[in-house]
Amino acid sequence: MTQRYDVAVVGAGPAGLAAACSAYENGAEKVIVIDRDREAGGILNQCIHSGFGLHYFKEELTGPEYAGRFEEMLRKTGSRLMLDTMVLKVTQNREIHMMSPKEGYSVISAGAVVLAMGCRERTRGAVGIPGARPAGVFTAGAAQRYVNIEGYMVGRRVVILGSGDIGLIMARRMTLEGAKVLACVEIMPHSNGLARNIVQCLEDYGIPLYLSHTVTEIRGKNRVEAVKVQRVDESLKPVPGTEMIFDCDTVLLSVGLIPENELTRDAGIKIDPRTKGPYVYENMETTVPGVFACGNVVHVHDLVDFVTAESKKAGEAAAKYANNSALNAFNSDLKAIINGENVAYTVPQSIRTENTDKFAEVFFRVKRVFGDSVIELKDGEKPLKAYKRQHMAPGEMEHIIIPKDMLLSAAGSLTISVKEEEKQ
Amino acid sequence: MKKLELERNKAPENENRAVKELICIMCPKGCRLKVEEGGGYAVTGNACPKGAEYGRKEVTNPTRVLTSTVKITGAIHSCCPVKTDRDIPKQLVLKAMDVLSGVVLKAPVRRGEVVVSNILGTGANLIATRDMEAAE
Numbered sequence: 001m002t003q004r005y006d007v008a009v010v011g012a013g014p015a016g017l018a019a020a021c022s023a024y025e026n027g028a029e030k031v032i033v034i035d036r037d038r039e040a041g042g043i044l045n046q047c048i049h050s051g052f053g054l055h056y057f058k059e060e061l062t063g064p065e066y067a068g069r070f071e072e073m074l075r076k077t078g079s080r081l082m083l084d085t086m087v088l089k090v091t092q093n094r095e096i097h098m099m100s101p102k103e104g105y106s107v108i109s110a111g112a113v114v115l116a117m118g119c120r121e122r123t124r125g126a127v128g129i130p131g132a133r134p135a136g137v138f139t140a141g142a143a144q145r146y147v148n149i150e151g152y153m154v155g156r157r158v159v160i161l162g163s164g165d166i167g168l169i170m171a172r173r174m175t176l177e178g179a180k181v182l183a184c185v186e187i188m189p190h191s192n193g194l195a196r197n198i199v200q201c202l203e204d205y206g207i208p209l210y211l212s213h214t215v216t217e218i219r220g221k222n223r224v225e226a227v228k229v230q231r232v233d234e235s236l237k238p239v240p241g242t243e244m245i246f247d248c249d250t251v252l253l254s255v256g257l258i259p260e261n262e263l264t265r266d267a268g269i270k271i272d273p274r275t276k277g278p279y280v281y282e283n284m285e286t287t288v289p290g291v292f293a294c295g296n297v298v299h300v301h302d303l304v305d306f307v308t309a310e311s312k313k314a315g316e317a318a319a320k321y322a323n324n325s326a327l328n329a330f331n332s333d334l335k336a337i338i339n340g341e342n343v344a345y346t347v348p349q350s351i352r353t354e355n356t357d358k359f360a361e362v363f364f365r366v367k368r369v370f371g372d373s374v375i376e377l378k379d380g381e382k383p384l385k386a387y388k389r390q391h392m393a394p395g396e397m398e399h400i401i402i403p404k405d406m407l408l409s410a411a412g413s414l415t416i417s418v419k420e421e422e423k424q
Numbered sequence: 425m426k427k428l429e430l431e432r433n434k435a436p437e438n439e440n441r442a443v444k445e446l447i448c449i450m451c452p453k454g455c456r457l458k459v460e461e462g463g464g465y466a467v468t469g470n471a472c473p474k475g476a477e478y479g480r481k482e483v484t485n486p487t488r489v490l491t492s493t494v495k496i497t498g499a500i501h502s503c504c505p506v507k508t509d510r511d512i513p514k515q516l517v518l519k520a521m522d523v524l525s526g527v528v529l530k531a532p533v534r535r536g537e538v539v540v541s542n543i544l545g546t547g548a549n550l551i552a553t554r555d556m557e558a559a560e
């Protein structure tokens with residue numbers, strides 16, 4: 001007989017842990033969290049640096065501390081944490097098929113499902129660097145795992161491609177462990193990493209950051225021996241004559257993350273090509289009723305605190321769905337959110353007005369760096385609200401709050417766009 | 425949250441006015457601070473009091489919280505993450521790493537447990553940042 005749960009959560013990273021706790025707090029009695037890893041915590045286990053929890057716990061924690069607190073909270077709920085178990089399939093009628101060395105193949109069914117599988121790193125293949133294929137090329141996250149969890153160094157002389165936060169954090173980490181980090185190379189004219197990480201991870205250790213540069217060749221027979229770095233022009237094409245050669249044995253790629261959505265796709269859930277995650281409504285429900293999603297599987301987050309907030313929303317909605325107290329307003333008064341000028345994506349992608357309480361929150365990313373600027377919310381062509389910002393960048397998630405009465409008054413779909421503030 | 429753009433590569437124009445421009449690292453917002461050197465070390469540009477404290481410290485005695493790992497035996501992994509429970513002088517960070525390289529813990533270890541007390545006489549303790557159970 002298949003076991004039945006009120007809410008089943010796939011993934012025990014910060015997203016899955018928070019969703020499970022909140023499902024329990026909102027009335028789900030039987031909750032299960034499943035993870036393929038040997039321990040809960042997801043990516044946070046390898047993020048040993050501090051920088052987590054300033055919003056949620058009002059103190060700065062390391063990744064393992066943040067995960068540890070949530071694991072403790074989950075344990076207190078008496079929910080089941082099933083580790084070492086790979087979820088193979090999630091069906092539209094909310095059955096979960098899984099495999100573990102201990103229990104073999106098993107199937108459970110759930111009143112509601114929360115997908116929280118996180119994301120994986122883009123690899124060299126996804127970036128397409130020409131040159132040899134020697135050993136010594138790692139994604140920054142894989143290197144982070146080797147160094148911080150398994151305890152072995154991946155190299156001595158390192159060049160980092162990409163200036164996202166993981167790359168910056170690893171520049172400092174490798175330096176502390178005695179490696180020489182020769183350069184951090186970023187193709188864009190700005191870094192997507194946090195300013196604080198540029199200061200405390202690069203500048204503290206005198207590591208140069210080359211903006212508008214990229215690695216154009218990796219040399220070496222068995223192991224990386226050198227890389228060629230070149231400046232790029234405005235269309236990101238390498239500029240001849242700007243070549244620099246760095247003698248190094250290791251290249252770390254910090255070139256972005258992609259939501260991990262094989263299960264989502266197989267379940268027939270609609271995927272948004274912009275976020276590469278499931279299309280979600282205001283309460284994080286996907287296009288399959290009773291299946292919710294949260295965290296990096298939906299869109300890549302920079303701050304775990306936002307992951308937690310989003311996941312609590314998903315957990316609450318999942319509990320309500322499982323207890324049949326959801327509004328079940330599936331297609332009632334659906335307000336699609338259209339990405340206007342300079343908006344790369346939004347989450348949620350649409351809002352069911354009747355399902356919102358007092359307001360709806362919309363998260364989004366801008367396409368480029370902005371100084372003093374305005375976020376405009378429009379109902380078709382009609383302006384509804386303007387939100388001022390002093391600074392926005394693609395690497396920083398933005399969000400706005402739309403009051404319910406404004407949603408009710410809107411006739412058509414909502415458009416969010418961003419522009420520079422007009423100087424008086 | 426503010427990010428760095430190209431403008432950080434500009435030459436500092438106010439060297440002689442003895443105002444130091446810094447980026448606060450106390451939270452992800454990354455405020456751009458101006459600190460008057462000498463005198464009262466007045467700080468401007470900070471969105472909260474933590475920034476004023478950071479600015480003052482950064483020009484007088486810069487400090488950092490160190491996060492790293494130490495070896496552990498008998499656990500499921502061979503490393504245990506640790507941190508200093510308060511900031512230590514920046515110039516002692518690499519020396520502290522030398523101390524860490526000589527430490528070997530034995531599982532089980534509890535989150536918050538002191539691994540090295542008063543590291544390098546800084547008054548900061550090195551503490552474990554996660555539980556490490558003894559592996560069966």
Ligand SMILES: Cc1cc2nc3c(=O)[nH]c(=O)nc-3n(C[C@H](O)[C@H](O)[C@H](O)COP(=O)(O)OP(=O)(O)OC[C@H]3O[C@@H](n4cnc5c(N)ncnc54)[C@H](O)[C@@H]3O)c2cc1C
Nearest residue numbers: 011013014015035036042043051087117118295296303304
């Ligand atoms: C290297 C790095 C540094 C970061 N630094 C910071 C920082 O300084 N401050 C900050 O606030 N945030 C930081 N973040 C962001 C934040 O940590 C992440 O956004 C957050 O951890 C995402 O949580 P998640 O639960 O969605 O995903 P994850 O933590 O990736 O968890 C997903 C879980 O799902 C499991 N899973 C996936 N597929 C399956 C399957 N089929 N079956 C079973 N289990 C499965 C995985 O094993 C994993 O445990 C960082 C992120 C990274 C990657």
Ligand code: SF4
Nearest residue numbers: 448451454455472475
């Ligand atoms: S001044 Fe305050 S708000 Fe600004 S970065 Fe520092 S800690 Fe954050």
